[in-house]
Amino acid sequence: MIYFDNSATTKPYRQVLDSFIKVSEEFYGNPSSLHKIGGQAEKLLQQARSQIARLLKVKETEILFTSGGTESNNLAIKGIAAAHRQRGRHIITTSMEHASVHNAIVQLESLGYDITYVKPNSHGIISAESIQNELRDDTILVSVMHVNNEVGTIQPIEEIGMVLKSFPKAFFHVDFVQGIGKVPLNLSNSGVHLATISGHKFHGLKGTGALFVKEGVLLSPLLSGGNQEGKLRSGTENVAGMVAMAKALRMTMELREEKLNQMKSAMGKLRNGISQIKELTIHTPEKNSAPHILNFSIRGWKAETFVHALEAKNIFVSTTSACSSRKKAASRTLLEMGVPVADAESAIRVSLTYSNTEEEAEIVVKAIAETVKQLSEVIKK
Amino acid sequence: MMYDRILVRYGEISTKGRNRNKFIDRLRKSVKRALRDHPNAAIKAERDRMFILLNGEDSEEINRKLKDIFGIQSFSPAVKVDKDLEKMKDAALELFKKIHQPEQTFKISAKRSDKTFELDTNEINSEFGSHILKNIDGLKVDVRNPDVTLQIEIRKEAAYISAETIKGAGGLPAASGGKGMLMLSGGIDSPVAGYLTMKRGLEVEGVHFFSPPFTSERAKQKVLDLSEQLAEVTGQFALHIVPFTEIQQAIHKQIPDNYTMTTTRRMMLRITDALREKEGALAIITGESLGQVASQTLESMFAINEVTTTPIIRPLITMDKLEIMDIAHKIKTHDISIRPYEDCCTVFVPSSPKTKPKLEKVQNFESYFDFEELIQKAVEGTERIIIKPASEREEDPGDALF
Numbered sequence: 030m031i032y033f034d035n036s037a038t039t040k041p042y043r044q045v046l047d048s049f050i051k052v053s054e055e056f057y058g059n060p061s062s063l064h065k066i067g068g069q070a071e072k073l074l075q076q077a078r079s080q081i082a083r084l085l086k087v088k089e090t091e092i093l094f095t096s097g098g099t100e101s102n103n104l105a106i107k108g109i110a111a112a113h114r115q116r117g118r119h120i121i122t123t124s125m126e127h128a129s130v131h132n133a134i135v136q137l138e139s140l141g142y143d144i145t146y147v148k149p150n151s152h153g154i155i156s157a158e159s160i161q162n163e164l165r166d167d168t169i170l171v172s173v174m175h176v177n178n179e180v181g182t183i184q185p186i187e188e189i190g191m192v193l194k195s196f197p198k199a200f201f202h203v204d205f206v207q208g209i210g211k212v213p214l215n216l217s218n219s220g221v222h223l224a225t226i227s228g229h230k231f232h233g234l235k236g237t238g239a240l241f242v243k244e245g246v247l248l249s250p251l252l253s254g255g256n257q258e259g260k261l262r263s264g265t266e267n268v269a270g271m272v273a274m275a276k277a278l279r280m281t282m283e284l285r286e287e288k289l290n291q292m293k294s295a296m297g298k299l300r301n302g303i304s305q306i307k308e309l310t311i312h313t314p315e316k317n318s319a320p321h322i323l324n325f326s327i328r329g330w331k332a333e334t335f336v337h338a339l340e341a342k343n344i345f346v347s348t349t350s351a352c353s354s355r356k357k358a359a360s361r362t363l364l365e366m367g368v369p370v371a372d373a374e375s376a377i378r379v380s381l382t383y384s385n386t387e388e389e390a391e392i393v394v395k396a397i398a399e400t401v402k403q404l405s406e407v408i409k410k
Numbered sequence: 411m412m413y414d415r416i417l418v419r420y421g422e423i424s425t426k427g428r429n430r431n432k433f434i435d436r437l438r439k440s441v442k443r444a445l446r447d448h449p450n451a452a453i454k455a456e457r458d459r460m461f462i463l464l465n466g467e468d469s470e471e472i473n474r475k476l477k478d479i480f481g482i483q484s485f486s487p488a489v490k491v492d493k494d495l496e497k498m499k500d501a502a503l504e505l506f507k508k509i510h511q512p513e514q515t516f517k518i519s520a521k522r523s524d525k526t527f528e529l530d531t532n533e534i535n536s537e538f539g540s541h542i543l544k545n546i547d548g549l550k551v552d553v554r555n556p557d558v559t560l561q562i563e564i565r566k567e568a569a570y571i572s573a574e575t576i577k578g579a580g581g582l583p584a585a586s587g588g589k590g591m592l593m594l595s596g597g598i599d600s601p602v603a604g605y606l607t608m609k610r611g612l613e614v615e616g617v618h619f620f621s622p623p624f625t626s627e628r629a630k631q632k633v634l635d636l637s638e639q640l641a642e643v644t645g646q647f648a649l650h651i652v653p654f655t656e657i658q659q660a661i662h663k664q665i666p667d668n669y670t671m672t673t674t675r676r677m678m679l680r681i682t683d684a685l686r687e688k689e690g691a692l693a694i695i696t697g698e699s700l701g702q703v704a705s706q707t708l709e710s711m712f713a714i715n716e717v718t719t720t721p722i723i724r725p726l727i728t729m730d731k732l733e734i735m736d737i738a739h740k741i742k743t744h745d746i747s748i749r750p751y752e753d754c755c756t757v758f759v760p761s762s763p764k765t766k767p768k769l770e771k772v773q774n775f776e777s778y779f780d781f782e783e784l785i786q787k788a789v790e791g792t793e794r795i796i797i798k799p800a801s802e803r804e805e806d807p808g809d810a811l812f
Contacts, residue, residue, distance in 0.1 A: 048811045068628050073811065080812055090745060276812050 031389050034347045036178055036207060036322055036380035039232045045277045049234060052269035060266050061255065070268045077268075077275035084278050087216050087241055093258050094271050097238035098206045098227030099129040100251075104240055104262065105202045105223040106133045108248035109170045110142060116198060117167030118142045123155050123184075125362040126174055130204050134172070143167075151367050152314045153182035161192045168199045175208035175224075179349045179362040179378060181313045181322025183212055190220025200246060206230055210281035212319050222246045228270065232382070233277035237270040281383070288383035293320050295381055295390040302394030308401050310372060312363055321381040324349075324363070326372040330404055335377055338400045344393055347378045413469045413487035417570060418460040418476070421483040421580050430457070436583035436611075437481040443645050444475045473576060480609050480643070481586070482578030486561065488570045493527060498562070499541045502571050506542055506560055509573050515552035516542070521563045534562055582611030584644045589613040590693035590723060591686045593678065594649070596632045596751075599697030599726055601640060601743040602734050606725035607695045608643045615689060616640070616647060617682045619654040629751040638800040639743050646796055650685055653791045654678075657784050664779045671763040672772050675705050675714040677781060683718045684789045692721070699726045699734065709766040716769055 032040070041049075052073060058066035060074050074094075082089040095101045110120065122134050124146040138144045145163045149155050155173055164171075171193060173184050186203055193201050202223040208214055210231040216224055223246065228237030242248060242261070254263025303309050303325055312324045327335055332348035339346055349360040359373035368376075379393070418441070423433040438455045441462070445451050450465040451472060462472065469487045476485055491501045510516070520534035529537060538560070543549055563570045585608075592604040594616040604614050618633045633649065641647035657677050665673045682694050698706045705714065715722060726734055738744035 052811060063626065065627060068626070068631075071628070072631070076809075076812060272811050279812065 031344045031393060033379040033381060033385070033389075033393060034345050035382040035385075036230070036378065037347055038229045038235070039382055041229075041234055041273070042232045042277060042280055044280065045233055045273045048276050049269045049273040052272045056268065058268075060268060061257065070266075073272055074266055074268050077271040080275040081239060081278055084275075084282055085216055085241065088244060090259075091241055091244055093240045093242050093261055094266060095238045095240055095262055096236050096267070097229070098127070098204070098225055101225035101227070101238045101240040102127070102129040102202075102204055103133045104248065104251050105225060105242075106130065106170065106172060107137065107251060108261070109200050109202070109223070109246075110137050111249035112247050113169045113200075117165075117169045119145070119165050119168045120170045120172070121145045121147060121160060121163050121168060121199075122172040123147050123149065123174065124365045125149050125153070125155075125177055125179070126172065127178055127204055127206070130172055130174065131361075148365050149182070149362070152317070153177060153180045153312075153362065153366050154317060155184050155189075157185055157188035157192045160189050164192075164196050164199065166198070168196065170200050170202060172202040172204070174204040174206075175214055176212055176319040176322070177362055178207045178322075179360050179376075180324040180366070181207075181319040181380075183208070183317050183319055186214060186221065187219040193220050205241075207319065207322070210278065210285060211321050216241055223248075228274035228277060231277050231281040233274040234270055237267060237274040239274070284383040289320065291387070292381050292383050292385060294387050295385050296320055296323065298387050298390035299323055299379060299394060302390070303397060306398055306401055308405065309397075312366070312368060312372075312376065322378060323380075324360075324376055324378045326363075326368075326375045327377065327401065327404075328372055328375055330375055332375045332377055334404070335375070335400065338404065339393075339396060342396045342400070344396050346393075347380070349376050349378055413489055413572075414464055415488055415490060415570075416462040416464065416469065416472060416476070416485050417488045417572065418462065418485045419483045419578075420459065421481055421578070422582060423481060433481070433583055433586050433611075434460075436586040437479075440479050440481065440584050440644075441476070444479055445472060448472060476578065477576065478579055478642075479584075480579050480581035480611070481583035483580060484575050484578050486572035486575050488561075488572035490568050490570055493524070493564065493569050495528070495537075498569050498571070499538060502538050502560060502562065503542055503545055505571055505573055506558070507546070510546065510549075510558060512548070514557035515550045515555070516558040516560060517551055517553045517556040518542075519559050519561050521561070524564050524566045527564045534564070538562060579609070581609035584608060584611065585613040587611035587613075588693070589615065589689065589691035590695045591650075591682050591689065591691050592616050592695040593682055593697070594618050594633055594636065595697070596629055596636065596747065597697070598731075598738050598744060598747040599699060599702075599734055601636045601697075601747065602737045602741070603695055603697035603723075603725045604640050605643070605737070605741050605743075607723055608640070612693070612695075612723075613644065614640070614647070614695060615691065616649040617652060617685055618649060619652050619678055619681075621655045621658050624655065624658065626751055628749070632746060632749050632751060634795075634797065635746045635800075636743050637797040638803065639741060639746065641797050641799040642801060645802075646798055648689075649795050649797055651793045651795065652681055652685075652788050654681075654788060657781070657788060660779065660781070660784060665775045667760045668762055668764045669767060669772055669775055670760055671705055672710060672713055672767040673776060675710070676717050676772065676776070677785065679714060680717050680781075680785055681788050681792075683720055684785065685792060686720060688789070693723050694718070694720055695723045695725070697726055697734075698724045699729055699731070702731065704763040704765045707765050709768075710764075713767045713769045713772055716773075 056069050056073055058070035060071035078092050079089045082092050147159050175186055176183055200222040201220055203221050205224040206227045209226045222243045224241040226239050229235045250261045252263045257263055310326045336348055360376045363373040363376055434455050438453055441453055448467040451467045452463040454461040491498050518535045518539045520531040522531050561572045590612045592614045594600045608614050620630055637647045637649045661670050661673050
């Protein structure tokens with residue numbers, strides 16, 4: 030079995046599961062309880078927070094735990110919109126954001142906020158200039174993803190952050206879900222105010238995530254209740270999940286040191302092999318892209334057919350992003366990049382992690398070539 | 411050319427006569443500890459300055475670590491060259507090119523302790539200044555407000571060239587001036603008071619009053635975490651944990667409500683004084699700041715201080731809360747201190763403590779009960795823990811989870 034769908038989700042590390050079980054079993058206390066059992070749970074939560082802060086090179090007090098990427102994105106966007114609506118109602122985002130950013134903003138649009146959607150260029154990049162052109166006096170939020178989840182392009186976050194330094198009234202949110210552990214991003218001094226991460230994208234567990242909230246940034250909570258997480262996210266803390274996430278992040282960052290080149294060679298093999306199959310078109314540009322995502326189209330067939338054909342060979346890839354793949358819709362990012370509809374509807378995404386190897390890449394290239402051949406024969410008949 | 415050494419200038423040590431060697435030795439120990447992750451760096455402590463020979467270690471990294479060491483007034487990364495004018499000029503130019511940015515102004519600052527050198531300081535200034543001007547286009551001299559000051563120091567054994575002077579932490583070398591006992595509550599002020607006292611060379615041990623079940627394990631943990639931060643200065647920190655519950659209960663029973671606070675402080679001071687004697691310390695340190703709370707009015711301090719003649723060091727006495735908080739942020743104790751657990755000072759606070767207690771009254775109230783016996787018991791039951799710095803923390807069993 031070859032799993033090349035690591036941008037959809039990753040397999041939790043064994044050691045991460047061990048920690049989760051141990052914490053759930055032995056330190057099940059509620060961190061808010063006054064007694065010792067509560068105290069132990071609180072200490073573990075604190076340790077998880079400080080480890081994640083250290084790994085991201087930010088302050089402990091700037092890490093807020095959530096249930097995952099979707100919640101972090103919603104909290105960042107709606108939290109800023111609600112807290113600062115007296116100052117302005119203009120929000121800038123891009124037309125290729127993940128659904129949890131896009132739909133949160135669409136919801137704000139229906140509530141009367143004024144939204145500007147900036148389009149990427151044909152290489153899948155949002156330039157700092159294109160953001161700068163849209164900034165206004167009443168802009169309260171700019172939300173731009175780091176690594177695009179569908180094609181893998183890396184957005185110039187630090188440049189956009191520089192531009193925003195001359196707009197002190199606008200907050201900058203970054204969806205860092207696909208980048209973390211794969212493509213480093215300086216959170217502490219590149220003008221970023223909010224950044225979303227999700228545990229299950231780096232071998233942690235589903236239902237775990239965090240939001241980086243820069244010191245001094247005022248947010249309105251989405252969830253009201255017992256005022257946990259500095260009153261910004263009520264609900265009994267998922268201590269075991271957060272310990273698991275802290276461990277997963279450490280392990281992933283250590284693996285990056287050790288295995289980044291291995292993953293890059295695997296990606297090189299894939300790109301090279303796929304580029305030699307004339308029926309396929311690669312959409313992920315070679316420059317400014319993350320090392321783990323490759324998006325290509327197989328013109329003339331539905332992407333879903335292709336996914337199932339590879340599945341029959343025990344290889345697991347994805348049609349664009351997992352969240353939109355059930356809708357059979359064309360890839361939004363590709364359409365925005367100007368890719369023809371027929372190509373955008375037949376887009377396939379392979380996404381790697383550090384355990385993937387060149388050998389696996391070779392097998393996959395071979396399988397893709399065979400599948401293309403088989404499908405071509407079917408069509409000819 | 412990379413810097414090959416760092417020249418460290420002593421602070422007030424240089425004014426100390428006969429104790430000088432002891433001070434320098436203490437400073438050498440602090441530097442050695444701070445640079446423990448740089449095994450190649452060698453420390454050469456001389457009478458009037460210290461050299462750290464880099465031997466390939468990263469100077470930026472070492473600069474960062476030196477900044478926090480007490481007893482250092484300033485330091486400069488430098489290169490050593492033979493006292494050969496041509497060689498010196500080449501070295502000066504090379505170093506200058508490395509650090510110089512376009513449009514910056516400069517001056518030369520020469521120092522000459524070797525009076526036999528062929529040029530005097532004025533001649534050195536003009537010789538080196540013109541050499542650099544000749545070789546770099548568009549450069550200007552500004553003797554009043556230069557962006558770069560190129561320092562050329564000529565000593566007996568060699569010449570040293572450096573281009574920046576970095577301010578040190580000042581103060582006196584850690585643990586060079588005797589010992590004091592710090593009353594450590596867990597709030598924002600007392601760790602700052604401890605830190606500032608350490609800055610003046612005192613070795614500091616903490617005293618914490620623990621009143622289970624009125625105060626929780628978490629409040630104690632907070633003090634342990636604060637101690638870890640204070641331990642960064644000398645490499646370890648001794649913390650005395652005093653069992654205080656029984657005394658607090660007795661105070662509650664014996665003393666009228668509005669005087670319990672005054673008596674509580676008096677008892678704490680007596681216990682701290684007894685521990686001080688046991689440890690051979692000569693001072694007590696508190697985080698008191700005039701007028702901050704009821705126990706810190708002048709009248710309160712007068713009534714509380716009466717129990718001892720031991721010197722009480724109050725580094726924060728005239729500081730505002732905001733100034734104290736700034737330092738707490740800097741020494742990384744602030745975020746620990748604001749954790750919301752009650753300590754013994756907050757649990758037992760009466761609704762309206764006397765802000766102007768009278769000494770005769772408190773003496774009278776206390777005279778109906780023998781506190782001495784309880785004080786002895788508390789001193790005997792005190793636990794002394796040695797705490798290592800946070801940065802050297804050994805793995806606790808929880809770490810396997812992470």
